[in-house]
Amino acid sequence: MLRFDIKNWSMEKRESAAAYMFISPWIIGFLFLTLMPMATSLYLSFTDYNILDAPVWVGFKNFEDLFQDPQFWGSLKVTFSFAVMSLPASLILGLSLAVLLNQDIPFVKLWRTLYFLPSVLSGVAVTLLWVLLFNPQVGAINAVLAIFGIKGPGWLHDPNWALPSLVIMSLWGVGQTMIIYLAGLQGIPTDLYDAAKVDGAGMWRRFRSITIPMMSPVIFYNLVLGIISTFQYFTQAFVASQSVGSQEVGGPVRSTLFYNLYLYQSGFRFFEMGYASAMAWILFIFVLILTILIFKSSPMWVHYEGELRGRS
Amino acid sequence: MNTTSPLQSTEHKSIGLSQQKFLIKAFTTFILGVGAIIILIPLVYMIGTSLKNKAQIRQDTLNPIPVTHIQVEVNGKQEPLYMVTIDGQTREMAHIKNAPGGIGLFVDPANPDDVYELIIAEQTPVKEVDVHWENYQEALTIAPFDKYLVNTLLVTFIGMAGMLFSCSLVAYGFARFRAPYINVLFLILLSTIMLPRQVTLIPLYIVFQKIGWIDTLLPLIIPQFFANAFDVFLLRQFFMTIPLDQDEAAKIDGATAFQRLIYVILPQSRPALVTVGIFHFLYAWNDFYEPLIFLHSRQNWTLAVGLQQFNGLYAINTHLIMAASVVMIVPPILLFFFSQKIFMQGVVVSGSKG
């Protein structure tokens, strides 16, 4: 191990050393398994790389082309629309379900398992299942709507409804988000609630002043990860657009051409790996900035019981 | 059962505390029940579809129960059977041909020369329940699923051990220590998942190929021992919700940082640890994209990869995919169901005021 005279180190130095030591497994893995591919893809984003031949340096050309590419902007629009529709919905829905499932009701374990079940299925199976359900002629969704006298739309076949169909499909799998909230709720000390009840706080007041703040670290987690994963949404859109037989990636007529789907198409279908890498890094920077903003805002609304003061 | 409190001391208060609790529970159960129906409908379809053959899936998509249209032999050919109403009488007749305008030609199988022209849509097809349990056998035996299972278990459990070990360490480092640039490092950690996998795939493949790990399970297991952003992030958030006083007390008693992790932090983090464990299990269980690229020979495949083979270019075997998926759900669900006990025990009663 280290041979220097640790006893003479200051408290701060010892603390820093401990920190780095605990973090070291990740740093090692990062240096060897993550940094290299990331750096390579950054390099590739400045090249023309068709996989077979060696990359050719082209400077910022990929980025210039991207900003003039209507499909780039189109795919951004699709992705943003999806994010705006699905992120708030899944956060609120997940939290609400977690609160409900945190009650002491009979068979609560069964209820929790049931709600968790959909998120356990593989993405491909889920998508194929919903393609059947969404079929405008014989799918269950339109059949149920018909009971209420509503003529259901073409769902995945209709350019205006394909995206909402995917949102609905993703909300069905809200179980994972819900579980995290549940774990968070379980971690709130009950004596806080008892004290509040004694002070006369009603249910809603308790929720607002205890539950939400104590849950804020977990809400924070779900928000950041929700943003990261929503902008990388891929499998379901890919499988769905292939399954409706329009021979289009991101169909119909590109209404579900997500950013990541167009990225994949450019890289692996058009063999424009440099272009795809440029797209990836634009996404990266965008998400990074968004995450930094959320982090910066966190002291205002995220409350940690065990937070250290004076962090650097 | 009426506990009086300042709020409820007057008799004019209309709802007692226990009644309030009951109402809340009833309301909750009701909402959950409605939601459960929404959750269940696709699941019922999934199971139903897994028990149908290809023809049934298309012919009767709407009915989750697998049924077949009964057929009878008429003049040497199999024809579908209907319950038809003629002159107020209901009989069983076979539909032999189509005519324009939605008309069908029907005959009594016993008397095939007597042809009746009736509107098809007004007749009721005679169906019987026809469950295809053999789909499960077919799905599981048409490919070496037992090998896939072994591979998947190896990847999942060894990976989980590695993940829990490394992520606890790393999250602890981020949560409980001050160090220069530690926030920057945390941001870098998070940023590793912001780059879409597709563009790091080829460089990563080349790395693994150079060290000879392609077509083995190593690329799926070893990286888990070096922590990952998702689980470190979650654990870090959890660790930071644990109040510092027990740490301080332990420090005063002379515990090292590592001992504080083992004896103070981890015992209080059971819900979080169970959560990341389950999530990792799910992720490893269902992940197919990278395994598909890194594994070549069929005997090295995992379950999720094996599932993909039912999705051919010209033959999407939905019934087999559903059957295999139903089977694949069972272990994660059992794991989740039984791990809830640990979940519940995570109710923390901290010894100090907030």
Added chain:
Amino acid sequence: MFKKKHVLLVILIIATLAVSSLTFAQEPVTVTIFVGLGTGTSPEQIPPQEALQERFNSTHDDIQIEFLIVPNESAHDQLTTMIAGDNAPDLVGPNGVSTIAKFLDNWADITPFIEADQFDTSDFYPLALELNAYPDLNTGLPLGLFPSYIYYNVDLFDASGVDYPPSDFDDTSWTYDAVRERAMLLTLDSNGNNASSPDFNADDIVQWGYDDSWASTRELLAPWGFEGVGRPTNEDYTVAMANNEAWVQGLQWYSDGIHVDHFIPGVDGQAAMASAGIGTPLDGGLVGMFHSHTWYLTELGFDGLLFEVQIAPVPFNPAGGRVAPIHADNFTIPENSKHKEEAWEVMKWLTAPEQIVDVCLIYGCIPSRQSVSDEFRAALEENFPGLDYDVIFESINYLDAPNHESWVPQWGRAEDTINFAGNLIVTGENTDAQAVLDEANETIQGLLDEYWANQ
């Protein structure tokens, strides 16, 4: 003089040389065959391919083959990664023309091999040889063909009293106008009115007359008589011509068929067809005529059909010509393969008269060797009785060259652009074929210019 140890040394040297030459000479080369981009990945197709592998390996000492069969979903990415990682397989297939065009820069030219062996290609259909031969690059020996024609539902024709499509290839009355006429008589609403009747209710259609929904847009338009047939550019790929007169006419015909005359199913109709029968356009009994290829026979669920099916030639186009778009499969050798010579031997074996019928039966294609067509015809008669097999074999002679899947610069993007145009028409977002193809043409011209600028 000759001491004992000298003799021993000589014996040792000779022995070493002998052993090492034996070892090196006997080590067989393994040719990896990558299957997954096209057909061949279904669980039922794996045992016969393994049997084929056994058959080759047991009769060859110096070369062994190994099938690497991967799920279709990821085959594309897997091949790309393998090539990028310098781990390319030795033989890839069966590939359609589109797959070959997509990866065009990756394939080795087999012309030197043909010349070195003085390989006799006269048994192959001459047009088939053309399909995968580009000016500087012959990508492989043809394996199988999938000619196309019109499948039609005899019962529906009978029920509406409409004349069948003619089986005589010389009958010039069978044009797209004739198709439209008969299709409209076959298109019915729920009250039994056909599309030519004034009482026809277009919101309640229960049966359509014609469909071609499984064709890419280039395939849809290839039969219409453009001199470039299925190629959206001029001969040297410098000028985009996707909005040529013949294609505009064809696309407008299809557009009107969906949105004006209603004899072709639109998006709702396609969903209906996909949920009737076993889910292909014809078998649900909702469509009178469906244009497709020989591979459709295996998809159709032939044994379970509730009606009689028959086939007829593709109609004549307004220019008086006839084009029956074809799909063709062959195996190709990646340029990066380390065993190209051996892969060539395997390629010859797979397409040899002794094996080609069995190989084609696995993959569902018509063998591209003329000498075995009778043998294959017998197999067809056994599996799909009652069809007019002449139509299948005669349609080969009308194949589209340049093929609708053939290479153009920036193939992937060009395909995407044209298919997008076709989908605009089908979904009804834009029903003006001229406008849609003009826009597509502009994009394609941009792609061509970009390509040539980088050469």
